Amino acid sequence: MTGIWYVVGFAIAGVSFVLVTIAMAWLISHRNRGDEHKGLPYESGIDTYGDTHGRFGLSFYIYALLFVAFDIEVIFIYLWAIVFRDLLIGGFVSMLVFVSILLLGLAYAWRKGVLTWR
Amino acid sequence: MDSPSRTFERLTLPGKVIFTLVPILIALLAGLVMAIVLVGPFALDFLSANLPLVRFVVAATVVLLMTVPTAFLIIYMEMKVIALMNLRYGPDRVGPYGSLLSVVHGLKVLMKEDFTPTGADGIVFTWAPVVVYMASVMTLLVLPFAPGIFGVDMNIGLLYFFAMGGLGVVGLLMAGWSSFNKYSLIGGLRSAAQVVSYEIPLTLSVVGIVLLSGTLSLNKITLDQSGSLFDWYVFKQPLAFLIFMIAATAEANRTPFDLTEADSEIVAGFATEYSGMRFGFFFFAEYVNVFIVSGLAVALFMGGWNAPFDWPFPIVAQPDLAGMGVGLLLAIGLIPPLAILLLAMPFYLLNTGLRFWQALVIGFVLFNVVAVAALLGFAFISFDWVVGLLWFLMKTYGFVFLFVWMRGTLPRVRIDQLMGFAWKWLLPAALLNLFVTALAIVLVTTPR
Numbered sequence: 001m002t003g004i005w006y007v008v009g010f011a012i013a014g015v016s017f018v019l020v021t022i023a024m025a026w027l028i029s030h031r032n033r034g035d036e037h038k039g040l041p042y043e044s045g046i047d048t049y050g051d052t053h054g055r056f057g058l059s060f061y062i063y064a065l066l067f068v069a070f071d072i073e074v075i076f077i078y079l080w081a082i083v084f085r086d087l088l089i090g091g092f093v094s095m096l097v098f099v100s101i102l103l104l105g106l107a108y109a110w111r112k113g114v115l116t117w118r
Numbered sequence: 119m120d121s122p123s124r125t126f127e128r129l130t131l132p133g134k135v136i137f138t139l140v141p142i143l144i145a146l147l148a149g150l151v152m153a154i155v156l157v158g159p160f161a162l163d164f165l166s167a168n169l170p171l172v173r174f175v176v177a178a179t180v181v182l183l184m185t186v187p188t189a190f191l192i193i194y195m196e197m198k199v200i201a202l203m204n205l206r207y208g209p210d211r212v213g214p215y216g217s218l219l220s221v222v223h224g225l226k227v228l229m230k231e232d233f234t235p236t237g238a239d240g241i242v243f244t245w246a247p248v249v250v251y252m253a254s255v256m257t258l259l260v261l262p263f264a265p266g267i268f269g270v271d272m273n274i275g276l277l278y279f280f281a282m283g284g285l286g287v288v289g290l291l292m293a294g295w296s297s298f299n300k301y302s303l304i305g306g307l308r309s310a311a312q313v314v315s316y317e318i319p320l321t322l323s324v325v326g327i328v329l330l331s332g333t334l335s336l337n338k339i340t341l342d343q344s345g346s347l348f349d350w351y352v353f354k355q356p357l358a359f360l361i362f363m364i365a366a367t368a369e370a371n372r373t374p375f376d377l378t379e380a381d382s383e384i385v386a387g388f389a390t391e392y393s394g395m396r397f398g399f400f401f402f403a404e405y406v407n408v409f410i411v412s413g414l415a416v417a418l419f420m421g422g423w424n425a426p427f428d429w430p431f432p433i434v435a436q437p438d439l440a441g442m443g444v445g446l447l448l449a450i451g452l453i454p455p456l457a458i459l460l461l462a463m464p465f466y467l468l469n470t471g472l473r474f475w476q477a478l479v480i481g482f483v484l485f486n487v488v489a490v491a492a493l494l495g496f497a498f499i500s501f502d503w504v505v506g507l508l509w510f511l512m513k514t515y516g517f518v519f520l521f522v523w524m525r526g527t528l529p530r531v532r533i534d535q536l537m538g539f540a541w542k543w544l545l546p547a548a549l550l551n552l553f554v555t556a557l558a559i560v561l562v563t564t565p566r
């Protein structure tokens with residue numbers, strides 16, 4: 001169980017390293033407030049218009065949904081791969097069934113044209 | 119050009135304070151070292167009673183601090199190698215062959231103004247580079263560098279590696295969303311979609327290795343590949359290696375898959391509004407990522423620290439240092455000055471026109487080179503982990519060179535080609551590789 005303490009301790013050490021570095025840089029760097037144009041979003045010199053957090057492509061969501069389905073599958077496959085030498089042919093067939101169900105979903109998404117970027 | 123003093127005058131007040139304090143701190147550190155030497159024996163008792171704690175502190179410090187020279191080296195390598203490939207000179211002003219230019223870049227980024235745009239969400243804006251950097255550095259904890267030299271040997275090492283690496287997506291989304299800029303938002307979403315799509319083939323491609331070795335611990339996977347050259351998994355899983363390399367290039371946002379920073383389309387992607395050290399950490403993380411991905415490829419496919427052939431002269435020297443007693447002290451005190459004089463002599467005597475002190479400086483530098491070479495040679499024949507570390511770093515930097523080479527050669531792909539390639543080609547290929555491997559294991563191990 002030493003692993004979890006290494007992860008926690010290292011996360012604390014690393015985050016403080018980054019934050020201290022940023023704070024040091026903030027202390028030694030030049031700063032000026034500038035005029036009201038300095039804080040505007042950079043859009044190649046033109047003042048911004050409309051809502052920034054507005055509408056964007058639906059395909060991002062669909063890729064995220066596909067990712068979630070397949071990422072859960074990957075965790076199952078990892079656990080299955082460790083104990084595979086005890087399961088052999090039975091494990092092989094059951095994983096084949098499991099993956100083909102998911103692949104059916106992927107084929108459906110493919111057929112529906114989701115995988116074509118628009 | 120009295121640049122040091124002029125630079126000092128230009129600093130803000132806190133900057134002056136810090137640049138005055140740093141020498142004092144260094145002096146204090148020297149005092150601390152003296153104190154450690156004096157109270158060493160008592161401290162040693164305490165430390166030996168808490169060995170796991172000491173090991174953690176050393177491991178965390180080494181892993182955190184090794185990212186700095188690694189990133190500098192890879193940035194310099196990229197500038198110089200691509201310049202030579204383009205028939206340019208590349209960096210050649212600062213330091214020998216321009217090798218200190220990346221250090222200067224680092225210092226410059228440290229002193230640049232760190233600006234937060236008006237509409238930005240300040241807290242998320244600050245934490246995004248932290249998340250991106252930590253997501254890549256946390257994975258270094260389980261990478262085996264040499265026999266016995268690793269952060270921690272976890273039994274779920276590979277899963278931990280991909281889980282931590284996947285957290286980088288959160289940082290990219292945070293940066294894109296909090297910048298309050300349309301380019302940043304599109305860049306963040308785009309890189310999230312890309313990283314997320316290539317994560318599936320990346321994680322699936324290494325399942326073949328997990329099937330063969332039956333463990334997720336990177337240390338045990340490396341040990342599995344010891345023996346001859348053909349025990350390396352690249353020869354047992356060539357398709358997996360190909361998929362892994364393509365997906366890893368996309369994961370690390372390297373050309374030809376660097377849609378994240380497609381500067382001709384979306385300015386600089388999620389990093390458009392960043393400046394100063396927060397911007398610096400994004401690029402720090404990117405170059406550390408190149409090293410980590412190369413290291414993982416070496417550990418999984420290229421035998422990790424294992425040498426491709428046996429060292430033809432098995433030498434193990436164990437000189438009895440403690441038995442030398444006072445002789446050791448005399449040697450430490452007398453050898454350096456005598457050797458420096460000996461090395462400086464030819465330059466002074468041979469009518470080269472050098473002054474005595476110039477010859478002494480040359481002798482000092484030469485002595486240091488010789489001493490470092492001798493120490494390295496001594497370590498090489500005395501500890502087996504030094505050899506392992508050298509092999510690991512050589513292979514890793516070979517892969518880093520491959521990534522730089524790709525950047526110098528290949529054009530950027532289009533986003534629809536990128537996404538289609540991940541889902542329509544890499545994913546089925548990775549699953550095919552998985553089932554062929556599993557079937558082979560079933561056929562080999564089924565009792566007849």
